[in-house]
Amino acid sequence: MAVPSYATRLERVWHYTYLVLCGLIFFFLIAPIVVIIPLSFNTEPYFTFTEKMLSFDPEGYSMRWYDSLLTFGMSAPDGPRDASWWADSWANAKWVKAAKNSIIIGVFSTLLATSLGTLAALGLSRPEMPFRRAIMAILISPMIVPLIITATGMFFFYSNPCELLGLIGLPTDCGRLAGTYLGVILAHATLGIPFVIITVTATLVGFDQSLNRAAASLGANPRTTFFRVTMPLILPGVISGALFAFVTSFDEVVAVLFIAGPEQQTIPRQMWNGIREQISPAILAVATLLVLFSIALLTTVELLRRRSERIRGLTPQ
Amino acid sequence: MAHASDPQAATSAAAAPDGPLTTADGKPLAWSLARSQARARRRAFFLVLPLLAFILITFVVPIGQMLQRSFYNDGFSANMPEISQWFAENPRGTEPNDAAWTALANDLLASAEERSIGVVGTRINYDVPGTRSLFTSTGRKVRRGIEPPYREALLEMDEDWADPQLWGAMRDASRPVTSNFYLAAVDRTRAEDGSIEQVEPRQRIYVMLFMRTFWLSALITFLTFALGFPIAHLLATLPMRKSNLLMILVLLPFWTSLLVRTTSWMVLLQQQGVINDILVWMGVIGGSQRLQMIYNQAGTIIAMTHILLPFMILPLYSVMRTINPSYVRAARSLGATSWTAFRRIYFPQTLPGLGAGALLVFILAVGYYITPALVGGASGQLISNLIAQHMTDTLNWSMAAALAALLLGSVLILYWLYDRLVGVDNLKLG
Numbered sequence: 096m097a098v099p100s101y102a103t104r105l106e107r108v109w110h111y112t113y114l115v116l117c118g119l120i121f122f123f124l125i126a127p128i129v130v131i132i133p134l135s136f137n138t139e140p141y142f143t144f145t146e147k148m149l150s151f152d153p154e155g156y157s158m159r160w161y162d163s164l165l166t167f168g169m170s171a172p173d174g175p176r177d178a179s180w181w182a183d184s185w186a187n188a189k190w191v192k193a194a195k196n197s198i199i200i201g202v203f204s205t206l207l208a209t210s211l212g213t214l215a216a217l218g219l220s221r222p223e224m225p226f227r228r229a230i231m232a233i234l235i236s237p238m239i240v241p242l243i244i245t246a247t248g249m250f251f252f253y254s255n256p257c258e259l260l261g262l263i264g265l266p267t268d269c270g271r272l273a274g275t276y277l278g279v280i281l282a283h284a285t286l287g288i289p290f291v292i293i294t295v296t297a298t299l300v301g302f303d304q305s306l307n308r309a310a311a312s313l314g315a316n317p318r319t320t321f322f323r324v325t326m327p328l329i330l331p332g333v334i335s336g337a338l339f340a341f342v343t344s345f346d347e348v349v350a351v352l353f354i355a356g357p358e359q360q361t362i363p364r365q366m367w368n369g370i371r372e373q374i375s376p377a378i379l380a381v382a383t384l385l386v387l388f389s390i391a392l393l394t395t396v397e398l399l400r401r402r403s404e405r406i407r408g409l410t411p412q
Numbered sequence: 413m414a415h416a417s418d419p420q421a422a423t424s425a426a427a428a429p430d431g432p433l434t435t436a437d438g439k440p441l442a443w444s445l446a447r448s449q450a451r452a453r454r455r456a457f458f459l460v461l462p463l464l465a466f467i468l469i470t471f472v473v474p475i476g477q478m479l480q481r482s483f484y485n486d487g488f489s490a491n492m493p494e495i496s497q498w499f500a501e502n503p504r505g506t507e508p509n510d511a512a513w514t515a516l517a518n519d520l521l522a523s524a525e526e527r528s529i530g531v532v533g534t535r536i537n538y539d540v541p542g543t544r545s546l547f548t549s550t551g552r553k554v555r556r557g558i559e560p561p562y563r564e565a566l567l568e569m570d571e572d573w574a575d576p577q578l579w580g581a582m583r584d585a586s587r588p589v590t591s592n593f594y595l596a597a598v599d600r601t602r603a604e605d606g607s608i609e610q611v612e613p614r615q616r617i618y619v620m621l622f623m624r625t626f627w628l629s630a631l632i633t634f635l636t637f638a639l640g641f642p643i644a645h646l647l648a649t650l651p652m653r654k655s656n657l658l659m660i661l662v663l664l665p666f667w668t669s670l671l672v673r674t675t676s677w678m679v680l681l682q683q684q685g686v687i688n689d690i691l692v693w694m695g696v697i698g699g700s701q702r703l704q705m706i707y708n709q710a711g712t713i714i715a716m717t718h719i720l721l722p723f724m725i726l727p728l729y730s731v732m733r734t735i736n737p738s739y740v741r742a743a744r745s746l747g748a749t750s751w752t753a754f755r756r757i758y759f760p761q762t763l764p765g766l767g768a769g770a771l772l773v774f775i776l777a778v779g780y781y782i783t784p785a786l787v788g789g790a791s792g793q794l795i796s797n798l799i800a801q802h803m804t805d806t807l808n809w810s811m812a813a814a815l816a817a818l819l820l821g822s823v824l825i826l827y828w829l830y831d832r833l834v835g836v837d838n839l840k841l842g
Contacts, residue, residue: 099744106750117646120639121661127676127718128668130686134679142679143689211463218459223452228831230460235836237471239827241779243796244475244816247803251481252474259473285470288463293839346669349781353803366671370678370786379679382672389667393660396667 128386135160135379142376160380164190167377190381193365200276200361201344204283208340211284212291213333217325219292220299231292238289245286246353253278253354274356282350287340294339298332298403331403335396342392479820482593482813487535488585491528492519496586504606508579510563516573517554517562524551538808539581539592539601546572580604593814618798618815625795626822628712629777633724635717636773637766640724644765647725648732659729666722674783677715681706681787707789715783720776724769730840731765768834775826779819795819 098110138157139145147155166172168189174180184191218224219231237245252258253273261267272278302325310320326333348363355364362381369378433441489496494515502512523529533547553569566573584592584602595601595608599616603609610616643662647655665673680686683702691697705711735758743753781796788797795815802812830836 099741101744102750109750113642114646117642120643121658123639123718124643124665124721125661127673127680128665131672131676131679141684142682143684143686211466215460215463218456221452221456221459223449224456224460225453228836230464231836232827232831233472234463234467235839236827237467239775239823240475241781241796241819241823243779243781243799244478244820245471247799247812247816248471248474248476248478250803251478251809252470259477281470285467288467296837297840342667346671348671363669363671366675367782370671370675378675382669382675385669385672389669389672390664393663393667397660397663 131379132383132386135376135383137376137379140376142379160375160377163375163377164188164380168192189360189365190362190377193360193362196359197345197361197363200279200283200359201341203276203280204287204344205337205341207280207284208287208291209333209337212288212336212340213295213329216292216295216299220296220302234292235289237286242286242349246349249282249350250353253282273354274359276359279351279355279359279361282354283344283347284340286347286350287343290339290343291333291336294336295329295332298329302328328406331399331406335399335403338392338396342389475820478813479817480813481810482817483590484588485535485585485590485593485810486588487531488582489588491523491526491532492516492582492586494519495582499583499586504583508563510561513562513566514560517558517566520547520551520566521554521558524555534807535585536578536581538596538811539584540575540578543572543578543581546570546578576604593810594817596811597814597818621793621795621798622818625778625819628709628716628792628794629774632713632716632720632777633770633774635713636721636724637770639717640721640728640769641762641766644725644728644732647729648735649737662722662725665718666726670719670782673719674715674786677711677718678706678787681711681714706787707792709788709792711787711789712784712792712794715787716777716780719783720773723772723776726840727768727772727834728762728765731768732762735761764834768830768838771826771830771834772839775823775830778823778826 098107102110133148134142134144136156136158137145137148138155138159145155149155165184165188169183169187171180171183174183215234219227219234224230250273254271255267256272257265257267257269260269272281306324306328307320310324311317315323345361346363347361348367351359351361351364352367355361362385366378366381369375369381435441435444495512498512498515508516520529523532529547529551530544533544533551536547537544550566550569550573558565572578580602584590592602596611597618599611599619600608601611647658647662650658678685682688683704685706687705688697688702692699692702697703705714739757739761740753743757744750748756778794779796780794781800784792784794785797785800788794796819799812799815799819802808802815
């Protein structure tokens, strides 16, 4: 965007002021995320740049906070780093455990949310779908309802999921879902579903329904039509919906606080504890790793979006 | 499929031009069409059904069940049946007579034997703070033995039993269905004669907190608008290649963990943090006057504005992309100044995106919990934080449910508005 040739001097001045303002806002958006990266290599246990860091003295920088992610919570963190040390770290280090839990819970809740969500999005995008708007509003609502309300509701529900069966005279005691992996996975799937619905229906808006009819007229049954025609075309949208669902689970802390037990500590839960109790720059090391992780995800989603637009015949960018 | 029956309909119509239209197999066309449409509707619905059932079971019903606690609490009435019965038979204002004291003593004894006296005490403690221990200690004493006259016996154990406020609270709790938690959520209480009055000024926290939540959310919405509008405009008017590059600067924060961004702001804003260091180094402030920018409202506002900014930029951007630049050029060629052209031509066309972004940011801000809890201090807490406090610290679950119901009500109104104005299916992410 250039200044038009008919602009007055005042408009030119305003135009450059505007560009500077935009630069400052971009700085506001990105600086807080970037600033923690060098700080995570701080040798000293401070959250600010030391003089040694500012003068680029190598002594000011170290990997000690990254190292502490592997040792925190181990039974013998100071031993020689042989096979048993690594086994100890794998089994006991709190951040390692949290990472394992986050991945297990994230993967399973993503699978659940994506399969159910894609199926529903296919139904919702059909013109014959009854009560479309109302059902859509219900399916999106886990994203809109304040998390604390969702988590509170889940807290009671998961402590005794069969309580409602009492209304129809069935036994009301069938164990707890709170404090189990299954409980956390179900909760995270619920929270991830709106993102899958939004992304997949957006992909289906540009989907040409006559392709399905063409396949059917050539003799394909609905199953074949779905797997050979529909699925390949909407796959980019499904994958980016799945990534959204995974990130939602990977970043979720409120529901975990309310329904997870000590066995299901995830990375955000561990960060929450770290920030509230024994604040150490190890948090910054985790944060840096998470920023790198989100850069990788963002790149994937962008590539998928472009691929999806190319497949649908939109102008390549 | 409805379309598949069309050619057949055409042939049968040609064969029998006078009678009602039929399909090839002789069935009336309208009936056949309705049936195939019903089948298509059913098929579409069956695709959605598994997810709808899942969401209803894991989300809608649990929230409904939780909200039930806001007006239903049988902690007292279920464990103290005799005195509840006496309250039901005698109108408000009746002095407790011998029958009442006997019922109370019997219930206390039974409840202490059942070990439910703690639940009973907790229920009354919500209305009259400090009475939980009265119930538990009296429970211990009556189990050692209690003789009539019960009034004197109980008063000897603890003279607080004569307190009319306590009897009023027990009367309120004697019915499981109550509006007391909603009254408390708007800083009201029931006086001894049953009328509704405001609580003491220093206990009026809930209305203030609701007002603060809405006020801070409105302020944050405005700030995201003020910061997001120029960015969205720049991105929408730059050539695709450049704007895609800059878009990454918006999407990266959007994809970065909430806790990471909150942590960053804690690092930046603390008194020994980076921003204060820079200000001291530049000589703007002295070393001893470091600014308190965190653990107060300022912390909540700054961090939440940063976190919610992409939710304003993305809808604004997608609307601005579609605005035809020749309208502004036409206005300029007709003699409008750039300000007039912006105000009368460009800005009105951005309103759909602005409405979508503002509603979304406001809805999300009203329910925020994590960020205010970490950087808000005492003055930056929102209503969500109080709900959490009632859930985990004071364990007054009915109160948490009543506050949640009020918060949920306002969010649902806004959501309904969003659906009417923008449509939930137009929600876009990235």
